[in-house]
Amino acid sequence: MFALNIVTPNKKLVAGAEMEEVFVPAFRGELNILPGHAPLVSTLSEGVLKYRLKGTSGTNAVAISWGYIEITPDGVNILAETAEEKSEIDLERAKEALKTAEDSLHAPGVTPEDIEKYHRKRKRAEARISVVSEQ
Numbered sequence: 773m774f775a776l777n778i779v780t781p782n783k784k785l786v787a788g789a790e791m792e793e794v795f796v797p798a799f800r801g802e803l804n805i806l807p808g809h810a811p812l813v814s815t816l817s818e819g820v821l822k823y824r825l826k827g828t829s830g831t832n833a834v835a836i837s838w839g840y841i842e843i844t845p846d847g848v849n850i851l852a853e854t855a856e857e858k859s860e861i862d863l864e865r866a867k868e869a870l871k872t873a874e875d876s877l878h879a880p881g882v883t884p885e886d887i888e889k890y891h892r893k894r895k896r897a898e899a900r901i902s903v904v905s906e907q
Contacts, residue, residue: 775847870897
């Protein structure tokens with residue numbers, strides 16, 4: 773077992789809870805973290821973070837945006853710009869944000885900087901919708 777901490781500038785979402793495993797959306801793909809994982813520091817991308825508490829079979833899902841992950845022998849520390857549980861997400865607002873981002877990506881005259889920005893907004897909206905849709 774190992775401890776998980778999920779922290780944003782505004783709140784502590786998880787503090788020292790014992791985990792069986794954690795799935796995080798890292799910059800270059802999803803990481804599956806189990807006890808004994810090698811030490812690592814990486815950036816996170818927008819997506820769904822899932823974790824399974826010690827002694828349970830189901831996972832908890834959290835929509836996160838950009839941040840950092842640190843894996844040590846003692847546990848996993850997540851420092852995210854935002855982290856939202858299902859109860860904090862407004863599904864209709866997330867759907868509207870997804871539509872706006874997709875429409876903006878197809879707008880005439882969109883710049884490369886805008887494309888990157890709207891891709892991130894789309895990924896955040898998709899993560900929020902995914903967390904709300906989880907059973």
